[in-house]
Amino acid sequence: MSETLVIRSTRVALPGGVREAAVLVRDNRIEAIADYGAQLGATADVDLGECALLPGLVDTHVHVNEPGRTEWEGFGCATRAALAGGVTTICDMPLNSIPVTTSVAALRAKVAAAAGQCAVDVAFWGGAVPGNLGDMGPLLDAGVLGFKCFLVDSGIAEFAPLSRDELRTAMKALADSGAPMIVHAEDPGEVRAPSGPDYEAFVASRPTVAERRAIETVVGAAAASGARAHIVHLAAGDCAALVGAAKAAGVLLSAETCPHYLFFCAEEVPAGHTEFKCCPPVRYAANREALWRALEAGVIDGVVSDHSPCSPVLKDLTGGDFRTAWGGIASLQIGLSAVWTVARRRGHSLADVARWMCSFPAELAGLPSKGRIAVGCDADLVAFDADASFTVRGAELLHRHPVTPYEGRTLTGRVTRVWLRGIPVSADGPARGRLLRRGGGDIG
Numbered sequence: 076m077s078e079t080l081v082i083r084s085t086r087v088a089l090p091g092g093v094r095e096a097a098v099l100v101r102d103n104r105i106e107a108i109a110d111y112g113a114q115l116g117a118t119a120d121v122d123l124g125e126c127a128l129l130p131g132l133v134d135t136h137v138h139v140n141e142p143g144r145t146e147w148e149g150f151g152c153a154t155r156a157a158l159a160g161g162v163t164t165i166c167d168m169p170l171n172s173i174p175v176t177t178s179v180a181a182l183r184a185k186v187a188a189a190a191g192q193c194a195v196d197v198a199f200w201g202g203a204v205p206g207n208l209g210d211m212g213p214l215l216d217a218g219v220l221g222f223k224c225f226l227v228d229s230g231i232a233e234f235a236p237l238s239r240d241e242l243r244t245a246m247k248a249l250a251d252s253g254a255p256m257i258v259h260a261e262d263p264g265e266v267r268a269p270s271g272p273d274y275e276a277f278v279a280s281r282p283t284v285a286e287r288r289a290i291e292t293v294v295g296a297a298a299a300s301g302a303r304a305h306i307v308h309l310a311a312g313d314c315a316a317l318v319g320a321a322k323a324a325g326v327l328l329s330a331e332t333c334p335h336y337l338f339f340c341a342e343e344v345p346a347g348h349t350e351f352k353c354c355p356p357v358r359y360a361a362n363r364e365a366l367w368r369a370l371e372a373g374v375i376d377g378v379v380s381d382h383s384p385c386s387p388v389l390k391d392l393t394g395g396d397f398r399t400a401w402g403g404i405a406s407l408q409i410g411l412s413a414v415w416t417v418a419r420r421r422g423h424s425l426a427d428v429a430r431w432m433c434s435f436p437a438e439l440a441g442l443p444s445k446g447r448i449a450v451g452c453d454a455d456l457v458a459f460d461a462d463a464s465f466t467v468r469g470a471e472l473l474h475r476h477p478v479t480p481y482e483g484r485t486l487t488g489r490v491t492r493v494w495l496r497g498i499p500v501s502a503d504g505p506a507r508g509r510l511l512r513r514g515g516g517d518i519g
């Protein structure tokens with residue numbers, strides 16, 4: 076008879092809500108969900124009491140940057156940071172690694188780089204760029220989750236944006252597979268050079284209308300192709316009506332936003348603090364409120380990190396010039412706490428957070444055994460002390476670099492234990508993560 080584990084908590088985040096329960100694990104999977112006090116005769120029995128039990132987070136938007144820019148981040152440290160933050164599956168973006176993941180050979184190079192050093196499970200997005208239409212089918216066969224594309228300059232020369240026609244053609248090629256096209260939606264015609272080095276000029280250079288025009292392009296391509304589109308890092312709250320209307324009209328469309336758009340606002344970005352730079356930018360407080368309302372209305376489906384570190388030099392922390400600093404915010408380890416800090420204040424439950432950060436991203440990524448505490452799912456589980464608080468110190472995080480706009484912020488909710496497929500894991504323990512293909516098998 077195989078070994079079994081039961082984990083009990085008075086606050087288990089189940090798909091239908093938070094309740095007392097006991098989760099029985101056998102052979103890496105959730106075998107049953109029983110009453111809190113049920114006698115289950117398990118080999119090991121863990122009672123978390125009032126400490127909550129969540130599904131492991133699935134973060135579908137992580138830039139690991141290895142191989143090629145491993146000095147920015149890497150599979151070893153990124154996955155250890157993920158584990159410490161309750162993220163048990165990450166989906167790696169096809170840039171800013173070298174090579175970018177736009178061919179099967181590049182995917183093989185990335186899988187080889189990741190092999191043996193991942194503390195959590197890792198899956199991979201492919202890239203859609205001008206000229207690689209013929210690579211898309213082979214990349215899907217090789218196991219990518221779907222494709223990421225840009226409509227605006229990505230900052231990486233070999234990852235060029237798609238035109239409107241190229242987007243439609245690429246999405247037509249995808250339609251039969253069911254895999255999504257995930258889109259960085261800013262329209263280059265509405266983005267201009269900032270008029271000065273300060274944050275206000277940077278925000279003004281990437282207005283909400285840039286997101287709006289790009290989303291209109293994506294909606295048109297999704298409607299014409301029948302393929303599924305997903306808007307990454309939606310930052311313009313005034314685009315919610317557009318996204319909602321497209322969904323209501325039957326267009327296969329979903330949208331994510333990120334912890335930093337829900338947590339920060341432009342009014343509080345200190346002068347010269349380029350660690351707040353990302354694209355699209357963190358906008359003003361009224362916009363943040365609109366994003367929360369869109370999330371609460373289900374127009375925005377999920378919240379993922381867009382963890383996108385770079386070397387501290389590129390962040391231009393001493394010059395403080397928002398025109399030249401690299402854009403990207405590292406938050407893989409603290410996204411759950413950042414979101415929970417605000418969500419709790421707004422009256423949300425951990426079941427809402429689990430829907431935004433676990434089950435929706437798992438569905439987007441085509442990983443049906445992830446993201447839910449449900450019978451048959453992988454026993455990726457996180458003990459989360461939802462009432463604890465801590466102050467962020469970048470130097471204590473496991474990201475490659477300590478740069479974070481959350482420095483000194485006090486957050487609510489702390490990950491205390493993590494199980495990966497039923498095995499207790501820790502950031503300083505063996506690397507037990509698997510490399511996954513769409514559907515959930517090993518990409519090998």
Ligand SMILES: [Zn+2]
Pocket residue numbers: 136138168381383
């Ligand atoms: Zn990104």
